[in-house]
Amino acid sequence: MSILVNKDTKVIVQGFTGKEGTFHASQCIDYGTKIVGGVTPGKGGQEHLGRPVFNTVAEAVETTGATVSMIFVPPAFVADAVMEAAEAGIELAVIITEGAPVRDMMYAKMYATKKGMSTIGPNCPGIITAEECKIGIMPGMIFKKGNVGLISKSGTLTYEASHQVVQEGFGITTAVGIGGDPIIGLSYKQLLPMFEADPETEAIVMIGEIGGDLEIQAAAYIKENISKPVVAFIAGQTAPKGKRMGHAGAIISGGSGTAAEKMAALEAAGVKVVVSPAEIGKAVKEVLSK
């Protein structure tokens, strides 16, 4: 078991024939992901990586039965691509592109919600169900199959966390990189209940960072609804106020969104919060051996 995606999930790629799209789609195919086609307007009818190319998402969905789209289009076209996917009946759009304007994502997410489509990202590594399905840009071999669910705002910290979990002798069910932009798709609060319901997941790791209050919302949710052990790390404990730390959303504004307040809220909700990023794996081992 896993959440959201598995070995049977049919995936199309928007921005299929571009440099990034091509490279990562072929990596996903090698991993075993069922990439059933792609969309590049104007290249419909061609074949790419041994899969059909379509002009529109609607045609791609109709022909292939895909339910998930992995989006690699340039930032200026992300909102358009997301809304096209929603219109075409895609159930989940995984938006890898970095640098999409906030206003665009605001409209795109509203429309996606209206159409019943979930989104992950933008500016994220994607989602991976270990040894089954990789939809994104993460290095697949780091994610060994196991019993830990992972939700993270950061790419390389996701890899770091998974690596530590594997080194402790455990593995991952599904890992979701939710991205660090001011407006993102699925977040802790929506993903936590999926891991709670997944029989294979026995513990959950959540990696947060400064800015916004998603981790605080997660803490309130965990306290009331999550029975499985949760381990958390919040990056940016030493970040100065008012400075954007790489991710567009990683900023302490007006004194709120600090690591300290998030760590305190999570701790109060019974989460095992680690201060050092090197302790994530050990903490997982600790909560799983209880």
Add this chain to the structure above:
Amino acid sequence: MNIHEYQAKEIFRKYNVPVPQGRVAFTVDEAVEAAKELGGKLWVVKAQIHAGGRGLGGGVKLAKSIDEVREWADKILGMTLVTHQTGPEGKVVHKVYIEEGADIAKEYYLGMLLDRAAEMPVMMASTEGGMEIEKVAAETPEKIVKVNIDPTIGFQGFHGRKLAFGLGLPKEEVGTFIKFASALYNAYMDNDAEMVEINPLIKTGDGKFLALDAKMGFDDNALYRHPDISEMRDLEEEEPTELEAKAHGLSYIKLDGNVGCMVNGAGLAMATMDIIKHEGGEPANFLDVGGGANPETVAKGFEIILKDPNVKAIFVNIFGGIVRCDRVANGILEATKITDVTVPVIVRLDGTNAEEAAEILRNANIENIIAAENLSDGARKAVAAAKGEL
């Protein structure tokens, strides 16, 4: 990206957000000329820097004659203005804004930004004009009225009424206020602003609303579609090293410690700063070299970190994924040939092909390149090296 008050007011004028008449001046003579053009008997000379608290720092002065305009412009231009937002080193003033004096009957606050939880903009108003809004929010939150504006319906009368009545405005002023707030909403949305702040928004003796101050910031990711706003960028207001890093695709922020950090990925870069602190050291910077970590970017990273004379050791923390660690290790060795690295460099490479990478670093046998076994070992060694204890 942030802009100056005078630039924000230019945008306000374009959107019919009422502002007092004013002119920007780069020299004392220009300031005098601007005051003469504006006419009247009262002027305000305002330092233009990207920071709040200018008045308290002595950067905003009232002039009752042209001679006083000359006097204040002369004092303010070239001064180093220190406010609670500039840091102790302050900022040098390169331009002043000369504005007609206003008849202030009452001061308010009006601002707008993205409400991340609601995923739509929020407009906020307060009767506590002139005070820092964060302070008002912390001490007397009941004095702030907020309204979320769903961009699919845009600014409606009810949004404006909620704010106006919340401020306790008499009913004959509500219409004027709504017109003002609606114009401000358009200025914010059309330009992909990430924040706009009018503090104070004033009501004049004859019942008009005027933006006495103006602050705007914009979404960097949307600047490509606003060439007019991009042109307003004032490079003098930005940290030169951060700009240089950006030009090379690196994300760098200087901090006060002595352990330099070079990391791939923003989250891991923050986490690296945190672990340095956790191990008893102080990070000198945030630096994300991006996913690639090729020799050129790593070399540039070393160069940028070493511009800070406080740096006594560098912790390179790379998690190799699709970019394999052995390639990164070679990149680091290459980089030390491009840039002369004089301090100890502690290298932690983990992920794909980590063992091959360690082998490469060992075989290179360079005295000041020290391989770390894991994340905490690397942090510990870097902190020790910075203290001269390695």
